[in-house]
Amino acid sequence: MGKIAIIAGREFNERVRKKSFIITTILMPIAFVALMFVPALMMNISGDDKKEIVVVDQSGIVAEHLQPSATIEYRLSDDPVEKIAAENQSIFGILLIGSDVETNPTAVQLLTYESSTINIESEISDQISSIIESQKLKAYNIEDIDSILKAIETPISLRVKQLDQSGETKESSSILNIALAYIFGFLIYMFVFLYGNMVMQGVIEEKSNKVMEVMVSSVKPFELMMGKILGIASVAVTQFVIWVVFILVVGGAAMSLFGVNDMVAAASSAAAMDPAAMMGTEMPAMDQELLSVIKTVTDPAYLFRILGGFLVYFIGGYLLYAAMFAAVGSAVDNEKDTNNLQLPITLPLMIALFVMLSAMQDPHGPLAFWCSLIPFTSPIVMMVRLPYGVPGWELGLSIGLLIVTFVATVFLAGKIYRVGVFMYGKKPTLGELIKWSRYKY
Amino acid sequence: MNELIRVENVTKQFAGHTALDNVSLEIPRGSVYGLLGPNGAGKTTLIRIINRITAPDKGQVWFNGHLLSPEDVPHIGYLPEERGLYKTMKVGEQALYFARLKGLSRAEATARLKKWFVKFGIESWWNKKVSELSKGMAQKVQFIVTVLHEPELLIFDEPFSGFDPINANLLKQEILSLRDKGATVIFSTHNMSSVEEVCDHITLINKSHNILSGSLSDIRRSHGGNIFEVDFRGSREALTAALAAAPCTLLDTSASDDEALQASAGYDALKIHIPNDEDIRSVVALINDNASLRSFREIIPSMNDIFIRAVAGNL
Numbered sequence: 001m002g003k004i005a006i007i008a009g010r011e012f013n014e015r016v017r018k019k020s021f022i023i024t025t026i027l028m029p030i031a032f033v034a035l036m037f038v039p040a041l042m043m044n045i046s047g048d049d050k051k052e053i054v055v056v057d058q059s060g061i062v063a064e065h066l067q068p069s070a071t072i073e074y075r076l077s078d079d080p081v082e083k084i085a086a087e088n089q090s091i092f093g094i095l096l097i098g099s100d101v102e103t104n105p106t107a108v109q110l111l112t113y114e115s116s117t118i119n120i121e122s123e124i125s126d127q128i129s130s131i132i133e134s135q136k137l138k139a140y141n142i143e144d145i146d147s148i149l150k151a152i153e154t155p156i157s158l159r160v161k162q163l164d165q166s167g168e169t170k171e172s173s174s175i176l177n178i179a180l181a182y183i184f185g186f187l188i189y190m191f192v193f194l195y196g197n198m199v200m201q202g203v204i205e206e207k208s209n210k211v212m213e214v215m216v217s218s219v220k221p222f223e224l225m226m227g228k229i230l231g232i233a234s235v236a237v238t239q240f241v242i243w244v245v246f247i248l249v250v251g252g253a254a255m256s257l258f259g260v261n262d263m264v265a266a267a268s269s270a271a272a273m274d275p276a277a278m279m280g281t282e283m284p285a286m287d288q289e290l291l292s293v294i295k296t297v298t299d300p301a302y303l304f305r306i307l308g309g310f311l312v313y314f315i316g317g318y319l320l321y322a323a324m325f326a327a328v329g330s331a332v333d334n335e336k337d338t339n340n341l342q343l344p345i346t347l348p349l350m351i352a353l354f355v356m357l358s359a360m361q362d363p364h365g366p367l368a369f370w371c372s373l374i375p376f377t378s379p380i381v382m383m384v385r386l387p388y389g390v391p392g393w394e395l396g397l398s399i400g401l402l403i404v405t406f407v408a409t410v411f412l413a414g415k416i417y418r419v420g421v422f423m424y425g426k427k428p429t430l431g432e433l434i435k436w437s438r439y440k441y
Numbered sequence: 442m443n444e445l446i447r448v449e450n451v452t453k454q455f456a457g458h459t460a461l462d463n464v465s466l467e468i469p470r471g472s473v474y475g476l477l478g479p480n481g482a483g484k485t486t487l488i489r490i491i492n493r494i495t496a497p498d499k500g501q502v503w504f505n506g507h508l509l510s511p512e513d514v515p516h517i518g519y520l521p522e523e524r525g526l527y528k529t530m531k532v533g534e535q536a537l538y539f540a541r542l543k544g545l546s547r548a549e550a551t552a553r554l555k556k557w558f559v560k561f562g563i564e565s566w567w568n569k570k571v572s573e574l575s576k577g578m579a580q581k582v583q584f585i586v587t588v589l590h591e592p593e594l595l596i597f598d599e600p601f602s603g604f605d606p607i608n609a610n611l612l613k614q615e616i617l618s619l620r621d622k623g624a625t626v627i628f629s630t631h632n633m634s635s636v637e638e639v640c641d642h643i644t645l646i647n648k649s650h651n652i653l654s655g656s657l658s659d660i661r662r663s664h665g666g667n668i669f670e671v672d673f674r675g676s677r678e679a680l681t682a683a684l685a686a687a688p689c690t691l692l693d694t695s696a697s698d699d700e701a702l703q704a705s706a707g708y709d710a711l712k713i714h715i716p717n718d719e720d721i722r723s724v725v726a727l728i729n730d731n732a733s734l735r736s737f738r739e740i741i742p743s744m745n746d747i748f749i750r751a752v753a754g755n756l
Contacts, residue, residue, distance in 0.1 A: 006541050014530065210525035214586070216494055217517045218543040422494050 003219055007227025008234065011202070015235045025239050029246045051092035051120065053110075054084050058099040065131045069123055081111070089113075095124065102132055177387040178360055184310050185356045185383040187240075192317050192379065193349060195236045196325040200338065202228055203329030203421070212421045221421055222414040225330075229322045229410075233315060240314070244307070309386045312399060317379025320406040321345060323413035330420030331428045341430060352377035356384050363388045373398050375405035445470040445594060445625045446491060451500035453486055460486040461497070462649040468627060468642070473620050475640035475657070476629040477744075479752055482646045484629045485522070488596055491627070492519055505593075515544065518592040522599045522629075524579045526571045533558075533567035536586050543590040550589070557585040561611070576603040584612060588619060595619060596627045601635055613639055633745040643744075647752050661741045664750075667718070668692065668740045671711045675732030680711065683731040688720040689713045708735060 015021055050073045057063035057076065066074045074095075077084055084094055093116065098107030108128060110116065137145055203225075206212050215224060328341045355377060359368035363385045372382040372390075378398045382390070416433050446468040453461040460483045468474045478484050489495045491502060493514050502509040504516075527535055533554070540550035558564045561581050571579060580603050588595060597616070601609045616639055620626055628640060636643060636657075643660065645653035653660065673680065684691060692712040715721055728734050 003542055006538070010538050014527075205527075209527065210521055210523040211527060212525065213494070213521040213523070214519065214525035214539065214583070215542065216492060217514050217519045217592075218539070218590075220511070422489070 003223045004227040004230065007219070007224060008231035011228050011231025012234050012238075015198075015232065016238065021235070021239070025242055029243055029250075033250070052090070053093050053095050053124075054088060054091055055095045055097065056081065056084070057097045059097055059101045059107075060099075061135055062097050062101060062128055062131050066127060072120060072123060085111075092116075092120075097128070101128070102136070180306060180387045181356075181360055181363070181384040184306065184386075185380050186353075188310070188314050188317055188379050188383055189349060189353050189356075191236050191240075191314055192321045193346075195232050195318060196321045196345070198232050198235075199229055199322045200325040200329035201335065202232070203326050203417070204332065204335055204338075207330065207421050208333060216422075221418045225323075225326050225414055225417045226410070229319065229326060232322070233318055236314070236318065237311070240311075306386060309395075310383060313379040313382055313402070316375075316399065316402040316406055320375060320379075320402065320409050321349070323406065323410040327413035327416040327420065327433065330417040331423070331433055332420075341428075341433070344430070348376035349380075352380040356380050359384045369394075373401060375402045378402055443469055445505060446627075447503040448487070448491070449501045449503070451487070451490060451497045451502065453483075453490065453495065453497050459649050461490075461646075463500070464646065464649070464651045465500075466644045466651055466654050468625060470625055471620060471623060472641040473616065473626045473628055473639050475636045475643035476627055476646065477631065477633070477636060477643055477748060478646035479631060483649045484646055485598065487646070488519075488598060488627070488629060491594075492517060492596065515590075516593045517596060518587040518590065518594070519596045520583060520587040520598060520600055522602070524576065524583055526579055526583060528570070528572040530571060531567070532563075532569050532571060532574070532582055535571060536582060536589075539586045540589050545590055553589055554585065557589065560615075561585065577605065577608060580604065581608070581612075584615075588615075588624075591622075592624070594625050594627065596629070598629045599632075600628070601630070601632060609635070633743065633748055637744050645748065645751050653747075653751050657744075660747065661744070662739075664747050665739055665741050667715050669713055669715060669721075669737060670740055671713060671728055671737050672708055672735040673711070673728065673732040674708055674735060677709050677711070680728065680732045683727055684711075684713065684724070687724050687727050688717065689715045689724050712740070 050068075051071055052073050052075060054075050054077050055063045055066065056078070063074070063076050068074060072092075075091075079087075081094060081096065092114070093110055093112035096109040096111065098104060098109075101107045108125070110121070110124065134149075137149075142148070206215075206224075212221075212224075219227075324345045325342075328338055328345065331341060332338050352371065355367060355371045359365070359371070359381055362368060368381060368385055371377040372385050372394070375398075379402070382395075382398055420428075420433075444467040448464060448466045448468075451461050451464050452459070464483070464487065476484050476487065486495070490497050491509070493509065493511065504510075504513045530538075536554050537547065537550055540554060541547060545553070555564075558567065563578070563581060566574070566578070566582070571582070574582070580600075584600065587597075595616075600612060600616070604612065613635070616626055616628070628636075630636060640657050642656050643654070644651055655663075681691060690713065692714055713724070715724055725734070725737055728737070
């Protein structure tokens with residue numbers, strides 16, 4: 001055990017001090033945040049660039065009610081289309097509204113110089129249809145029509161609560177579940193692949209460097225393999241912990257900055273009141289969703305389930321696959337030869353990724369159920385199911401199977417490794433690898 | 442029990458060829474044991490079997506009187522022919538890492554390493570990366586790492602490759618002083634001059650067979666063919682005539698350049714073959730009577746000659 005710790009320590013120190021580790025550790029969360037905020041930022045920037053549309057209204061009822069939006073400005077004109085087109089080259093387009101627009105829904109045309117976008121089109125058609133709707137309503141001569149319309153407006157926000165075995169209800173948010181399922185499932189896939197590959201490359205390096213030959217008199221090959229696998233695992237866990245801390249700090253800062261805490265307080269006091277009072281608070285739909293997300297995320301039991309599950313499945317899945325990567329690495333002389341040997345490793349990982357995508361739609365279906373028990377896919381698939389709640393026995397069975405399988409895999413990979421690291425010059429087939437695992441020393 | 446390692450009837454086959462065929466040898470404790478042979482003879486395979494990297498198909502290896510077991514491997518230090526160091530690691534850190542894996546504490550390892558680094562004059566390398574070192578420099582580091590934990594058995598595979606004569610000599614002295622401290626050294630090479638300088642015993646392996654084994658002096662004597670060189674002052678003809686009746690034969694009477702030089706200084710030389718050791722005294726006495734004898738010595742063939750003759754099958 002002492003030697004495994006020394007080896008793992010070297011792997012850890014060497015890799016954590018590498019520039020590439022420091023850079024990816026810092027850049028990943030930044031890239032992640034950028035991925036979320038840059039599109040919003042871009043929208044703000046493009047918002048300054050308003051598109052001008054000249055409106056030719058033959059019906060005479062629409063044009064005056066058109067309201068400029070963040071991206072579109074309207075200008076009325078009575079000139080014929082040809083004249084407008086000739087005089088205005090810098091405008092975005094010309095909107096033609098037919099005289100029979102009230103009865104003929106196809107009487108509206110947009111002529112543009114450049115290709116238009118879905119946003120602009122729906123913005124214009126929504127405005128015109130609501131203008132015509134209110135014109136038609138006015139024709140009925142109902143008194144106070146505006147205040148009636150306002151009073152009947154009722155946006156519905158569905159609050160989902162989940163019943164657990166003890167009959168208690170818990171706030172549950174599908175958006176959050178999907179997001180977490182996706183992020184954590186994908187993170188496990190990525191980590192297993194990335195760090196598993198790191199193990200394989202490390203083994204190939206040691207073999208082609210002949211470091212193995214030097215080590216053989218002081219270390220058992222199995223110790224070397226386990227030391228490498230565990231050392232790299234601790235690198236991965238370190239990276240993950242740094243990210244979690246980063247997210248908590250940045251998230252916490254953002255929360256206090258945007259006064260989310262006040263919102264949570266308001267919501268919980270509102271929840272304490274009767275439902276009728278709740279209706280009165282007129283919480284907009286989006287805030288309601290956000291609120292249940294925040295309440296779920298700040299629930300320690302939920303957090304523990306997700307993060308704890310992630311660590312267990314990440315470590316289990318990583319050990320399982322890293323041992324296989326190590327066995328493949330030991331069998332070859334250089335990285336080029338790994339391709340066909342890697343297939344039995346990458347195939348189940350890819351399958352797990354596809355099952356994960358379908359399990360996000362149906363987290364308790366038979367495919368998701370079985371794949372969350374099979375150890376080669378369970379680390380990824382179970383992560384998708386965890387946010388939705390998984391019965392204890394399934395979780396226990398899945399973890400138990402994972403542990404049994406990785407112990408067996410590590411044992412088998414150790415035997416292949418033992419033979420492989422001292423075998424030079426020929427490219428083994430899968431069949432030979434299996435034969436190696438039965439060699440005696 | 443005088444031997445540290447006994448190899449008994451070891452056979453190892455790889456797909457298609459036999460690397461070792463029924464090889465037996467004994468490595469005396471405290472000796473420098475030369476494992477010689479042309480490329481591909483099976484030397485490295487034998488070393489790997491002693492190291493327990495591979496297992497023999499047939500036969501056994503005994504270590505210290507018991508069958509070689511995994512527990513013996515920590516008592517072996519192995520310097521492979523190709524350098525086995527992490528290229529991106531710093532020299533000192535790396536040496537420390539290997540030393541700790543060999544069971545030394547961090548403090549003990551650091552102290553011993555510093556001593557070796559000073560001895561080899563490489564203190565300034567401590568913080569260099571291995572990739573910055575030349576082949577010979579890396580070899581020095583690797584040598585230190587191999588011997589640092591003072592194992593009972595040291596195995597060096599071509600230790601002098603990549604060394605200049607000065608450093609090769611330094612290494613030679615260290616190997617000999619390690620032997621004097623009680624280590625047994627196996628020394629695999631095809632560089633014969635280094636064998637003559639450091640080895641006590643040798644085994645010559647060719648085409649997977651042990652074709653010659655024994656102590657270096659015995660081997661050279663037994664392959665010397667009892668040829669002696671006589672330097673003398675006096676009449677060559679008189680001596681030749683006198684020796685004609687003695688129990689010896691004259692060889693190669695034509696004078697070489699060297700002999701011509703000696704002749705000009707008043708000396709002459711003869712090569713004679715004396716088949717029986719018992720006759721040496723009488724032959725010397727005879728020479729003494731007929732000329733003034735300056736020197737009389739056995740011509741011992743170089744290991745190089747023995748090696749080439751042995752491999753060619755003309756022993």
